[in-house]
Structures are given as C-alpha cells and as structure tokens.
Amino acid sequence: MKGISVWIWVIAGIVIGMIMFTLFVQIMSYVTMSRDKENAKTALGEFAATVNSFCDAHIGEKTTGSFSFPNFVGAVFASTDKQGYEEKNNRTFGKWTCIKIGGEISCERLNCELEMLLIEQKPSFSSWTNGVFGSSYQQHEFEIAKTECGVSALGPEMKSDCKITP
DSSP, X not given: OHHHHHHHHHHHHHHHHXXXXXXXXXXXXXXXXXXXXXXXXXXXXXXXXXXXHXXXXXXXXXXXXXXXXXXXXXXXXXESSSSOOOOBTTEEEEEEEEEEETTEEEEEEEEEEEEEEOEEOOOOHHHHHXXXXXXXXXXXXXXXXXXXXXXXXXXXXXXXXXXXOO
C-alpha cells in the first residue's frame, strides 16, 4: 500500500511540474511578444520620422537607412486609409506608413506622399516559435529620396515610379 502512495505523489509531482513549466513558457512568451511589438512600433516611428524629414527636402536628396522589424510582423507598407494597402509593382503608396502584426494595424501619419517598398512576410512555423522563444529580427535596407511626388523609400537599386501628369 505504501508503494502505491509513493507513485501517486511522484505522478502528481510530474503533472504539477508540467503545468508550472507550461505557465512559465506562456508568461515568457507574452512578455517577449509584448516587448517585440513595442520595438516594432518604435522602428515604425523612426522610419516615419526619417520620411518626414525628407518631406521638406530638395528634390533629389537621398539617404540610406536600415530598419529592423521582428519576423512575426506580417507587413510594413504605405497606405491611404490606415486599413490596408494596394500593391503595384511590389510598392505601396499613401500618407500613412503602417505595420501589421497579427490582425492589428498600427500607423504613423506622414507629412507628404510616400512610395514604399512592400515588406510582407507570410506566417510560418518558425515565426510562431520565434514568438514563443524570443524573436529574431530582419534588417531592411531602404534608399529614401525626395521625388517630385513626395518621398520614395525603396530597396537599393530600385527607381521611383513617380510620374508627374499635367
């Protein structure tokens, strides 16, 4: 009888240990994901500030910039209405720059029109595991230039589609 009692305590200890481990992983995942969401929004704010600094620049002025976004970010894009984007030649346009994380879209208002390279990432198992165990970040290089239409933020070696129509 005493042997059965010991095994019951051992099994109960294992079950309680598994529950505690699961709770710990969930809490750490939530903390990591919250921190990374804030980092993504901060990176978007820095990107918007850089674009806004070019809104009043002379046509032809350029700079290159590198911005980091977590792998779980679904998309970074320019928008006209803060709801979504219309893509044309892997570019988006609008007076808002936005980031999509899950079903949530966060946007920053810009002082001029922006032509932007669409950064889009499909959900994957690795992006999910990164969210649980700590995110990895991707660097995105932009060439930011003042154009006749506003500002372009495209990849290196890309040319603006800005066309002035009379």
